[in-house]
Amino acid sequence: MNKRKLMNKISVITAMLMSFSAFSEMVAITNTTVYTGTDKGILVGVNVVLEDGKIVAFNPPSLEVDRTVDGQGRILTPGFIASLNQLGLIEVGAVKTSRDEKPKKGGAGFDASTAFNPETSLIPFARKGGITHSVVTPGYNSELFSGLTFNVELSSKFDSVETVGSSVVAYFGGSSSDSRASNFNELAATFDAQVKKMAKDDSKDDGKEPTVDETAINRVLAKEIPLIAYASRPSDILQLIKLKEKYGIKLAIAGASGAVKVKQQLAKANVTVIIGGVDNLPGDFDSLDSSLKNAGELDLAGVKVIFANSDSHLIKNLRFEAGNAISYGMSVQGALAALTKNPASIFGFKGGTVEVGQPANLVLWSGDPFEISSKVEMLWIEGNETSTDSRQDKLRERYISTSGKREAYIK
């Protein structure tokens, strides 16, 4: 290996990716190919201006800015949003004291956001995949409800949590300890009880404050936040659509390998599906319909699709799941929406598109954002240019060094 050549490259790249705040600066990213994520589609040769964390102009008549970044015709996308992982709640899977995703006693209102660690080593690594935001979910706890999701930005700053309680997560389908009917029944009973209580509260205040679990359910019933229902078998998904219609809630189906069989019903009921882009094996009898073609078929049927990968350490690979879905028939715009606009819409993020007035959550790519050969050139979170350097880079540089020093002195 030519180590000297290697080190030169490294220093160039490190300098290029060095983070510096641009908060009050006005910055222009010139000559970019913008994947807007809106009806405007892809725009070529655009100068995008950022100020105060927002996109403030497309192609202004004059570029009077503090700083210019030459886009060199490269692709600019919205920052990608990872969904339904445990980012910031798990450092190392097998180290219990580094895991905070599962409570001893959960419930619809369990909120894990106070346990979120913005300094986790997983976040810089995730940024290498163009991820700027994530929906973090409590872990499955063998109960119907695992709790509330919360929304974070991947800035590594202490104020990273943007929204506490962005959805309520519940689990349906085959179980080793109970009939799957029990969870449908329990959900209906929980909703019925709250509907009844709320009706009573309207006429007479009994002075009792609702519990955190009741509050979470009330928010779902009030359509403030969606119910995220893990389910795979087509018949289970239809049961959930029925419940959605009965109670008038917002619903997304996660897992959803059987969604393709009931895609018309999902589209009609405006139910989003959250799937893995490369899940294609029948892991159990609920998921016999798993296929690489599902994302494309759902998208074509007008169902909103979100790509999610529960492996928090590898959410940087979400863009490749989108790429694989594209190669099996999904549209590029559909795949982009599945990592940007669609999760933003269901989980209540601002942005998810590149438009004037939207938060400047942006990624400038070296090439096709879904292709393995491409990498993140620059990344902005709320207008702040943010580095993708990670602990992995430090380890690599330490062990390919030709300095002759003991490795431990190379920092």
Next chain:
Amino acid sequence: MRRIAFGFTAAALAVVAGCTGNAPQDPKVEINPNPYPSTYQVKSKLTILIKGATVLTGTGERFDNADVLIEDGKISAVGENIEHGSATIVNGRGKWVTPGIIDVHSHLGAYPSPSVESHQDGNEMTNPVTAEVWVEHSIWPQDPGFNAARAGGITSLQILPGSGNLIGGRGVTLKNVPAPTMQAMKFPDAPYGLKMACGENPKRVYGSRKDAPMTRMGNMAGYRMAFAEAVEYKRSWDKYERDYEAGLNPEAPARNIQMDTLQGVLEGDIKIHNHCYKAEEMAMMVDMSKEFGYSAGTFHHAIEAYKIGGLLAENNLCAAMWPDWWGFKMEAYDMIPENAAVVDSFKNSCAIIHSDSDTTIQRLNQEAAKVMYRAKEQGFDIDEAKAITWITANAAKSLGIDDQTGTLESGKQADVVIWNKNPFSVYAKAEKVFVDGDKVFDLHDEKYQAVSDFMLGQQ
């Protein structure tokens, strides 16, 4: 392993008895090294000429606009302007051709889909040393994962037992053809593998039961006691052989199925495949192999191989790696995406990308691409011709089948993939897959898309 055939033994017996005039010898006790032999057969050996493709040979070379001739189940020729009177011509324009992809680390069939309680057959966690179990006895050939892997270009794969034990049992190498029995998939003449595991898994499994091993030093003690016993076992059989050949009538040692396998390792017939993440542990496994006289073989999940690339290369050892799995255990915390490229940069190295997954086995080309591109960004001198060796030739070397497959050299088995484009693209797909010159998958022809019994007729 004892490789002497039964027929030979009977003849030898007669000669020995006749010559010496001593008391007649009892029939010589022999151990059949291959009691579950391969019944694999090629259905039809096609004669195919792929014209005008980009060819990655697996030997580190790339030919543009080249032809590949497949005849009689073998690679017949690779080069420019090859002609053949009767071959079926495949237009290779715009296509890429590579050797069949080989995964050295799979649990397909032993941990199949559906992953239900009746199907957990990969980890005999009843004793930390279970060299006596053979994972081929667990394989369910109807695992739909075999078909999915074939659609990703996998033509050969090693199925291994899990990593709950220090010594988990024998692995088996398969040809990835659909068949109703394991034997009909079994790669003829491939050596057996032996699964070993370092680190967290065995000490957690047994330590949590207050059994040995509870610590990493307990792990080392466990392997060493097993191999010390194997050395004695081998010695007893060697003595039996010697005495018998000398015309004596020795009593054969008691057969020990567990020790048979470790003896096979000591005799070089069974290759070690060691789940071992950490630099310091791999270094000790190398020393231990020298202590008892065998090769440490291939380190799998070698997350920290980049810290000791020189040591591995000096000892002629392979490292099988993921591009990016990490963080699920402490021993997987120090992952770097360029790991395989660093290992590969040493002379005489053997870097491999493996899956350990029914999902990523379908895209080992993309797994290798992740390493290639991340390493190129850091200035490593790596291209497609080199990176393809991580999932073909080097994998074949690790499994001991490199004399038969893993490259597109003349005379090798015609295990070949035709890709619709550069296989290092996220959009690449295997269009046609050949095993021994027989077409076993075609992306555009349902006739060549196998469906497992399990999926057949499901609504």
